[in-house]
Amino acid sequence: MSTTRDRIVDTSAELFRRQGYAATGIKQIVTAAQAPFGSLYHFFPGGKEQLGAEAIRTSGALYEQLIPAIFDPAPDLVTAVRMFFAGAAAHLEETDYEDACPIATVALEVSSSSETMREACADVFDSWIAAGASRHTEAGIGEARARELTIAMIAALEGAFVLARALRSTEPLHIAGDVVAATVQRALSA
Amino acid sequence: MSTTRDRIVDTSAELFRRQGYAATGIKQIVTAAQAPFGSLYHFFPGGKEQLGAEAIRTSGALYEQLIPAIFDPAPDLVTAVRMFFAGAAAHLEETDYEDACPIATVALEVSSSSETMREACADVFDSWIAAGASRHTEAGIGEARARELTIAMIAALEGAFVLARALRSTEPLHIAGDVVAATVQRALSA
DNA sequence: CAGGGACTAGATTGATCGCTCTAGCGAGTA
DNA sequence: TACTCGCTAGAGCGATCAATCTAGTCCCTG
Numbered sequence: 133m134s135t136t137r138d139r140i141v142d143t144s145a146e147l148f149r150r151q152g153y154a155a156t157g158i159k160q161i162v163t164a165a166q167a168p169f170g171s172l173y174h175f176f177p178g179g180k181e182q183l184g185a186e187a188i189r190t191s192g193a194l195y196e197q198l199i200p201a202i203f204d205p206a207p208d209l210v211t212a213v214r215m216f217f218a219g220a221a222a223h224l225e226e227t228d229y230e231d232a233c234p235i236a237t238v239a240l241e242v243s244s245s246s247e248t249m250r251e252a253c254a255d256v257f258d259s260w261i262a263a264g265a266s267r268h269t270e271a272g273i274g275e276a277r278a279r280e281l282t283i284a285m286i287a288a289l290e291g292a293f294v295l296a297r298a299l300r301s302t303e304p305l306h307i308a309g310d311v312v313a314a315t316v317q318r319a320l321s322a
Numbered sequence: 323m324s325t326t327r328d329r330i331v332d333t334s335a336e337l338f339r340r341q342g343y344a345a346t347g348i349k350q351i352v353t354a355a356q357a358p359f360g361s362l363y364h365f366f367p368g369g370k371e372q373l374g375a376e377a378i379r380t381s382g383a384l385y386e387q388l389i390p391a392i393f394d395p396a397p398d399l400v401t402a403v404r405m406f407f408a409g410a411a412a413h414l415e416e417t418d419y420e421d422a423c424p425i426a427t428v429a430l431e432v433s434s435s436s437e438t439m440r441e442a443c444a445d446v447f448d449s450w451i452a453a454g455a456s457r458h459t460e461a462g463i464g465e466a467r468a469r470e471l472t473i474a475m476i477a478a479l480e481g482a483f484v485l486a487r488a489l490r491s492t493e494p495l496h497i498a499g500d501v502v503a504a505t506v507q508r509a510l511s512a
Numbered sequence: 513c514a515g516g517g518a519c520t521a522g523a524t525t526g527a528t529c530g531c532t533c534t535a536g537c538g539a540g541t542a
Numbered sequence: 543t544a545c546t547c548g549c550t551a552g553a554g555c556g557a558t559c560a561a562t563c564t565a566g567t568c569c570c571t572g
Contacts, residue, residue, distance in 0.1 A: 136549080136550090150434050151344075151431065151434060151435050152342060152344060152430065152431040153345075154341075154342055154344035154345035155343075155344035155431060155435070157528075157529065157530080158529080158530060158531080159528080159529085159530090167550095168549080168550045168551055168552085169550085169551070169552065170549075170550055170551055170552075171549065171550065171551090173530095173531070173532080174548080174549060174550080175549095179530070179531070180530065180531090229433065229434070230434050232430070236430060236484050237427075237430040237431060239484055239487065239488040240342070240422070240426060240427040240430060240483075240484060240487060241341065241342040241345060241427060241431070243419065243487040243488055243490075244340050244341060244419070244420050244487075245341055245345070250488060250490075253488040254488045254489050254490070257485055257488055257489060258489070280497050280500075280501075283485065283493065283494050283497045283498075284478070284497050284498055284501040286481065286485065287478055287481030287482040287484070287485055287494050287497070287498045288474070288477055288478050288481055288498075289481060290480065290481035290484045290485065291476065291477030291478055291479060291480035291481030291482070291483075291484070292477040292481070293430075293481075294426050294429055294430060294477070294480045294481070294484075295447055295473065295476065295477055295480065297429065297430060297433040297434075298429040298433055298440060298443040298444045298447055299444050299447060299448070300433075300440075300444070303473065304473050304477050307470050307473045307474050307477070308473075308474055308477045308478075310470075311470075311474040311501075311505055314505070315501055315504070315505065326519080326520090347558075347559065347560080348559080348560060348561080349558085349559085349560090357520095358519080358520045358521060358522085359520085359521070359522065360519075360520050360521055360522075361519065361520060361521090363560095363561070363562080364518080364519060364520080365519090369560070369561065370560065370561090
């Protein structure tokens with residue numbers, strides 16, 4: 133069971149992910165969420181921008197949970213990295229190339245126009261970086277190098293999502309996964 | 323000297339790059355381009371979508387010219403890769419984090435909503451991949467591996483742009499450049 | 513000089529945008 | 543039974559959206 137407020141946030145996040153922030157209308161959100169129109173401005177007096185920022189933070193936090201979910205049961209770090217990219221590729225294909233990164237589209241759109249939302253995106257990325265880096269340090273990689281590897285991994289994932297969605301192919305995700313896995317492998321044996 | 327038509331396309335490309343497709347209005351385009359409103363629909367009877375597709379292809383082709391411009395004078399492939407990422411970082415910083423990839427924002431936005439524009443983006447990416455792969459084969463890398471390296475490089479660049487714009491930092495670009503350069507280095511000595 | 517096609521100019525269209533507003537519903541307390 | 547208050551409901555605001563339409567200007571060609 134879900135509250136009206138939760139449904140609005142979740143639906144917004146889904147729509148923003150697929151078609152971006154500007155292309156998603158308030159009316160489209162309440163219709164898709166089966167929520168009363170008046171409720172939106174009751175819960176989000178700050179309007180679309182407040183809702184957008186909260187949707188970014190919520191879906192960012194949800195996506196971050198994939199890190200422990202995939203890395204913890206994996207036998208080793210390199211396998212975990214491979215599984216992460218393979219999982220992303222599988223999910224993208226299952227959703228007909230609609231569900232890629234939950235915040236990348238919005239991040240590119242608003243970085244130059246809304247400081248509030250840009251900050252929300254930056255916070256999510258920083259949080260991902262911290263979460264990923266700790267997995268690398270636990271595996272015995274130095275802190276500075278762990279941070280670099282994580283940023284490289286997220287960048288590779290995001291970029292592969294861009295290519296994969298436009299080309300309608302999971303090839304970029306598999307290639308990016310291979311390259312990142314090999315780089316992590318090398319860092320481990322150093 | 324530039325024709326009205328060229329000014330419309332160039333201005334559109336610039337605006338789409340910074341704020342995306344949906345957030346950019348027709349009126350904003352003609353105002354920024356100092357073009358007559360009527361001319362837009364004279365040159366682009368297909369409306370915003372036709373203009374968008376052409377802007378994508380034009381700016382994609384322009385960006386592709388950076389490949390020979392940077393790779394040709396460079397002493398070797400690895401140096402060229404480093405210079406490419408360093409140049410991207412410098413330009414991003416110079417423009418206050420506004421000018422990243424000319425088509426990535428639009429590519430993410432429209433991939434699920436406009437097949438016409440998705441194809442334009444896909445064609446540009448395919449063209450970049452072909453141009454980049456030939457540079458790698460010329461350096462003595464096998465064709466399949468050259469394609470993989472190029473896709474990995476473009477993905478790393480695109481993803482680093484996403485992070486860099488949101489975080490307002492060139493760090494991701496420098497890290498991605500290092501990782502890609504090291505990967506290419508390894509492919510050369512194999 | 514006359515005619516025609518390329519281009520300019522902007523008013524106007526209906527639809528949709530984000531948002532405000534008032535009215536009322538319904539569960540909990542007094 | 544009264545009263546409150548969190549939430550629902552949607553009509554309606556001004557602004558802006560992409561797009562169409564007619565009228566007019568300009569230059570090139572015959």
